[in-house]
Amino acid sequence: MSIEVRNITKHFGDFRALDDVNLSVPTGKLVALLGPSGSGKTTLLRIIAGLEQADSGSGSILFHEEDVANTHVRHRRVGFVFQHYALFRHMTVFENVAFGLRVRPRKSRPNRRDIADTVHELLRLVQLDMLAGRYPSQLSGGQRQRVALARALAVEPKMLLLDEPFGALDAKVRKELRSWLRRLHDELNVTSVFVTHDQDEALEVANQIVVMNRGRVEQIGTPDEVFHHPQTEFVMHFLGDVNAFHGRVIQGNVQFGSLKVPLLENRQQIVGDARVFIRPHDVTIDTKTNGLPAIEARVVRVHSAGPLVRVELLTSANQRLISEISQERFVTMNLQPDSKVYIRPRHIRVFADS
Amino acid sequence: MANHTTPWPAIGEKALVRRLLIAVSLGFLTLFLFLPLVTVFAEALRNGAGAYIASFNDQAALAAIKLTLLVTAISLPLNLVFGLAAAWAIAKFEFRGKHLLITLIDLPFAVSPVISGLIYVLLYGMHGWLGPWLTEHDIQIIFAVPGIVLATIFVTFPFVAREVIPLMQEQGTEEEQAAMMLGAGGWQTFFRVTLPNVKWAVLYGVILCNARAMGEFGAVSVVSGHIRGKTNTMSLHVEILYNEYNFVAAFAVASLLALLALVTLALKSLIEWRSRTAQHSPFVPTSSEEESA
Amino acid sequence: MRVKLKQPSVLPGFGLTMGYTIFYLSVIVLIPLSAMFIRAGSMGPAEFWNVITAPRVMAAYRLTFGASLIAAVVNAFFGFIVAWVLVRYTFPGKRLVDAMVDLPFALPTAVSGIALVAIYSRNGLLGQYLEPMGIKVAYSPIGVTIALTFIGLPFVVRTLQPALEDLDVEVEEAATSLGASRFQTLRRIIVPTVLPAMLTGFSLAFARAVGEYGSVVFISGNMPMKTEIVPLLIISKLEQYDTAGATAIGVSMLVISFVILLAVNLLQWWVARRKRGA
Numbered sequence: 028m029s030i031e032v033r034n035i036t037k038h039f040g041d042f043r044a045l046d047d048v049n050l051s052v053p054t055g056k057l058v059a060l061l062g063p064s065g066s067g068k069t070t071l072l073r074i075i076a077g078l079e080q081a082d083s084g085s086g087s088i089l090f091h092e093e094d095v096a097n098t099h100v101r102h103r104r105v106g107f108v109f110q111h112y113a114l115f116r117h118m119t120v121f122e123n124v125a126f127g128l129r130v131r132p133r134k135s136r137p138n139r140r141d142i143a144d145t146v147h148e149l150l151r152l153v154q155l156d157m158l159a160g161r162y163p164s165q166l167s168g169g170q171r172q173r174v175a176l177a178r179a180l181a182v183e184p185k186m187l188l189l190d191e192p193f194g195a196l197d198a199k200v201r202k203e204l205r206s207w208l209r210r211l212h213d214e215l216n217v218t219s220v221f222v223t224h225d226q227d228e229a230l231e232v233a234n235q236i237v238v239m240n241r242g243r244v245e246q247i248g249t250p251d252e253v254f255h256h257p258q259t260e261f262v263m264h265f266l267g268d269v270n271a272f273h274g275r276v277i278q279g280n281v282q283f284g285s286l287k288v289p290l291l292e293n294r295q296q297i298v299g300d301a302r303v304f305i306r307p308h309d310v311t312i313d314t315k316t317n318g319l320p321a322i323e324a325r326v327v328r329v330h331s332a333g334p335l336v337r338v339e340l341l342t343s344a345n346q347r348l349i350s351e352i353s354q355e356r357f358v359t360m361n362l363q364p365d366s367k368v369y370i371r372p373r374h375i376r377v378f379a380d381s
Numbered sequence: 382m383a384n385h386t387t388p389w390p391a392i393g394e395k396a397l398v399r400r401l402l403i404a405v406s407l408g409f410l411t412l413f414l415f416l417p418l419v420t421v422f423a424e425a426l427r428n429g430a431g432a433y434i435a436s437f438n439d440q441a442a443l444a445a446i447k448l449t450l451l452v453t454a455i456s457l458p459l460n461l462v463f464g465l466a467a468a469w470a471i472a473k474f475e476f477r478g479k480h481l482l483i484t485l486i487d488l489p490f491a492v493s494p495v496i497s498g499l500i501y502v503l504l505y506g507m508h509g510w511l512g513p514w515l516t517e518h519d520i521q522i523i524f525a526v527p528g529i530v531l532a533t534i535f536v537t538f539p540f541v542a543r544e545v546i547p548l549m550q551e552q553g554t555e556e557e558q559a560a561m562m563l564g565a566g567g568w569q570t571f572f573r574v575t576l577p578n579v580k581w582a583v584l585y586g587v588i589l590c591n592a593r594a595m596g597e598f599g600a601v602s603v604v605s606g607h608i609r610g611k612t613n614t615m616s617l618h619v620e621i622l623y624n625e626y627n628f629v630a631a632f633a634v635a636s637l638l639a640l641l642a643l644v645t646l647a648l649k650s651l652i653e654w655r656s657r658t659a660q661h662s663p664f665v666p667t668s669s670e671e672e673s674a
Numbered sequence: 675m676r677v678k679l680k681q682p683s684v685l686p687g688f689g690l691t692m693g694y695t696i697f698y699l700s701v702i703v704l705i706p707l708s709a710m711f712i713r714a715g716s717m718g719p720a721e722f723w724n725v726i727t728a729p730r731v732m733a734a735y736r737l738t739f740g741a742s743l744i745a746a747v748v749n750a751f752f753g754f755i756v757a758w759v760l761v762r763y764t765f766p767g768k769r770l771v772d773a774m775v776d777l778p779f780a781l782p783t784a785v786s787g788i789a790l791v792a793i794y795s796r797n798g799l800l801g802q803y804l805e806p807m808g809i810k811v812a813y814s815p816i817g818v819t820i821a822l823t824f825i826g827l828p829f830v831v832r833t834l835q836p837a838l839e840d841l842d843v844e845v846e847e848a849a850t851s852l853g854a855s856r857f858q859t860l861r862r863i864i865v866p867t868v869l870p871a872m873l874t875g876f877s878l879a880f881a882r883a884v885g886e887y888g889s890v891v892f893i894s895g896n897m898p899m900k901t902e903i904v905p906l907l908i909i910s911k912l913e914q915y916d917t918a919g920a921t922a923i924g925v926s927m928l929v930i931s932f933v934i935l936l937a938v939n940l941l942q943w944w945v946a947r948r949k950r951g952a
Contacts, residue, residue, distance in 0.1 A: 398856075
């Protein structure tokens with residue numbers, strides 16, 4: 028089932044949480060709403076679920092091209108996984124998962140056996156069948172998360188909405204659950220939207236990422252698109268580290284010290300002073316010029332504990348920047364603090380709004 | 382008697398000081414708590430068990446017990462329903478004036494029992510506002526059972542509400558939202574999710590409410606009219622017997638009320654203990670639950 | 675943006691439960707209480723003033739407030755010790771003692787009233803020793819004070835216990851390591867920290883004592899000008915069909931109770947604010 032968000036605006040008092048948001052989620056996709064706290068992503072999710080109301084007259088939410096403004100949460104058939112799971116603490120895992128089936132009107136309620144079968148099947152799916160008799164307080168965070176998911180799936184929802192699904196978990200469990208969620212989605216193929224503030228999570232799990240900032244959508248695209256082709260300064264900053272400078276744009280080239288670098292994307296409309304951005308992995312370092320134009324710089328500090336080596340540099344024009352190079356290259360060049368190097372930016376970006 | 386393994390060795394008092402403080406506490410509590418309690422039973426049994434049991438072989442005493450049970454049976458469910466309704470409205474929704482409402486609900490605790498009776502006399506009594514109309518229609522509230530019920534409801538009004546409200550507030554609304562998203566209706570959500578989560582607090586409030594309802598004296602004294610066998614509750618019957626110098630009978634009835642108090646304390650401790658150990662029940666009874674009861 | 679009375683919510687039942695809450699509150703509490711105020715208002719200020727300042731009434735105020743104050747002070751002192759012992763020490767039967775602290779709440783007031791007389795009257799358990807020594811407890815202001823101490827006892831203990839449990843032991847250890855004696859730590863560290871809770875418990879015990887009736891009437895002897903408390907005076911006015919007099923005294927008492935309650939709330943608010951600021 029597809030989801031369509033049209034011109035949704037939402038205020039809390041004077042605070043504008045959502046500002047004319049448009050979004051469409053095709054059937055079967057796994058979409059991430061990515062943004063910092065206060066960007067409106069959770070509010071948007073709760074409005075889609077029906078837990079919040081958009082400002083009156085602001086726009087509409089459509090499920091499968093049908094306006095759901097007057098459909099109560101109870102009847103939207105949305106599976107919602109709360110950030111802190113909201114498990115019923117006085118019920119066992121089994122009872123939690125069975126709840127949605129047991130509260131159905133008598134006519135459409137499955138009999139006890141069918142309920143038990145469904146619940147056990149779901150618990151097997153989330154690998155918790157052994158713990159059916161436990162109470163939520165006796166489970167780990169990751170287990171609670173999976174119970175919450177099984178509970179949401181029990182009512183055969185038309186879509187699955189997850190609020191910061193990995194937010195309350197520690198780093199290791201978080202990574203395991205990410206790929207597990209990915210696989211689960213591929214298996215069930217139910218339209219899913221999840222909220223996260225963690226870029227890695229969004230990039231790894233989602234088919235499509237909606238980057239949000241201050242109640243607005245900054246960019247919508249596949250993980251590749253938003254990472255490699257950010258359309259705004261915010262997206263550039265939010266997805267990965269970045270070096271930022273003041274520079275001049277002349278005829279599609281950025282004047283960068285003594286260097287002229289062509290703009291990566293066609294942005295002829297930008298002329299004059301601008302803020303320019305380079306990702307650390309786009310800054311190449313060499314100990315020699317090799318006859319190519321380059322900028323002279325000095326190594327300030329080296330962080331070599333990690334898959335990539337981060338090198339802090341100070342250019343001859345007194346600009347600080349960071350470069351990321353492979354361990355092999357680092358070893359070959361034998362960089363030390365105060366070493367003299369030549370750097371060349373590979374890709375440079377400039378945004379119209381900066 | 383003092384235990385010598387204090388958890389913080391660096392800051393404990395000297396063993397002598399510790400023993401002294403324990404002795405002072407126990408002495409004070411013995412004088413003010415245990416002595417009165419023991420006296421009730423000692424006086425009731427002063428002339429032996431036979432005289433004790435004979436005290437209950439009295440129509441007026443039985444009528445008083447019956448009336449007390451009746452009054453409690455009416456006022457307790459009413460305050461229970463009110464407490465749950467108020468807790469739902471206050472804890473699950475955000476609205477203006479919430480603090481004022483909570484203060485108003487607590488109000489009866491700040492009112493002297495005698496005034497709690499007086500206000501109903503002023504409203505429904507013979508010279509009260511509605512007095513003439515009630516007389517005309519042959520309805521009697523003051524010096525009759527309805528007045529006793531009203532006064533009892535007033536003095537026990539906040540008990541359930543004030544136990545349940547803070548707990549429900551603390552638990553938030555996410556579980557209820559989750560239940561609604563899974564297709565549950567309002568009543569289903571309340572009975573299957575909300576109520577089980579606050580059951581210990583409800584029970585706690587009910588027990589306190591029950592003890593007060595059965596034992597109330599001042600408020601009931603004002604509205605009852607002390608008609609023997611008709612409008613005497615147990616507490617009032619104790620007073621009458623005592624004023625007639627029928628001490629053994631007075632203490633015999635009083636001993637029943639004292640037993641009720643002991644059972645109440647036992648249940649109360651049991652719930653406090655149970656809710657502390659229960660893994661899925663974070664209910665912590667309010668520290669001063671009987672605030673100016 | 676329009677200021678809304680209630681924030682929207684997906685949960686149902688607000689209208690029903692709120693409506694019922696307000697209806698029940700009005701019928702049981704608000705209307706009867708305001709009826710008393712309106713009744714007092716119809717008296718005229720001069721008459722009202724005359725009633726509540728009559729010598730017999732003034733004597734009752736003096737006794738009620740004086741005895742309540744002494745009882746609250748006694749409770750504050752011993753309540754602190756009891757709470758300290760219950761929080762910090764372990765001894766056999768501690769749980770039983772802890773549970774029994776609530777007895778004055780649970781024991782019907784008439785029962786405690788007659789029990790106290792049985793203890794302190796001339797041939798009572800303690801009275802038989804006290805009276806020959808010239809200490810007359812029953813039917814005297816001392817008896818009133820003892821009864822009020824009994825019913826106020828749990829308030830100080832129960833408000834102090836959580837405050838003492840919350841005490842940061844490390845702060846005490848720090849004080850000790852800086853060379854403070856145990857008594858200095860108590861006076862300079864512990865007492866200032868739990869003082870708000872102590873004051874709250876004190877006020878609650880005092881407020882409860884001022885309105886108390888059942889446990890006092892038996893032991894006080896009810897002699898006008900001597901051992902007559904205010905609540906009893908209200909009842910005797912009612913029995914003499916002096917409704918106006920009873921109302922006036924009732925209103926004056928109620929106003930005083932509200933002022934005490936307000937003070938307690940302000941105190942708690944102030945403490946909560948100070949804690950948040952810290």
